Amino acid sequence: MSKKIMVRKAADNEYLHKDFHGALNLALEYLRKRFGNGAVRAYLRQYAGTFHAPLTRQLRRRGLSALQKYIEEIYRLEGATVRVTRAKDELVFNTEYCPAVRHIRKMKLAVSPLFKETESAIYGAICENTPYRHELISYDKKTGRSIQRFYSASQPKTMLRRNSARLHRRKK
Numbered sequence: 001m002s003k004k005i006m007v008r009k010a011a012d013n014e015y016l017h018k019d020f021h022g023a024l025n026l027a028l029e030y031l032r033k034r035f036g037n038g039a040v041r042a043y044l045r046q047y048a049g050t051f052h053a054p055l056t057r058q059l060r061r062r063g064l065s066a067l068q069k070y071i072e073e074i075y076r077l078e079g080a081t082v083r084v085t086r087a088k089d090e091l092v093f094n095t096e097y098c099p100a101v102r103h104i105r106k107m108k109l110a111v112s113p114l115f116k117e118t119e120s121a122i123y124g125a126i127c128e129n130t131p132y133r134h135e136l137i138s139y140d141k142k143t144g145r146s147i148q149r150f151y152s153a154s155q156p157k158t159m160l161r162r163n164s165a166r167l168h169r170r171k172k
Contacts, residue, residue: 021100028112040114041121048125059130064091067150089152098144
């Protein structure tokens with residue numbers, strides 16, 4: 001009797017980590033209820049500082065193009081649409097929904113009231129020790145729909161508002 005052997009690598013499989021989102025949501029709730037909101041933010045900053053260290057290095061070396069590539073790729077892998085707009089020292093991205101929030105709701109779980117920190121705390125931590133800053137302009141708790149902006153820390157605030165308004169007008 002002959003034996004058949006199937007050889008597969010992780011790279012052969014479709015990118016899929018939706019259950020990670022559910023587990024992360026539960027972890028955020030555990031931390032929030034037992035240790036408070038600050039513990040959630042500290043955990044997410046620590047996670048981002050470690051897991052996303054290569055992205056932070058690329059952001060320092062290559063600037064906003066590294067971040068744009070990452071954002072476009074992660075949303076493509078998650079099967080969600082993202083609109084990215086670039087100016088010289090600014091990157092703005094819009095999402096219609098957050099794939100993680102959608103999956104958590106599909107599992108009939110309550111989304112942590114601090115789930116938006118997975119955007120603001122993580123992207124803020126990625127920008128630490130780089131010439132860039134992150135701003136969560138808007139976030140819908142029900143869908144995770146968001147508008148987020150990365151900008152040069154050296155740019156005056158009045159210039160930021162003017163550039164941001166121009167970028168937002170262009171999309172409409």
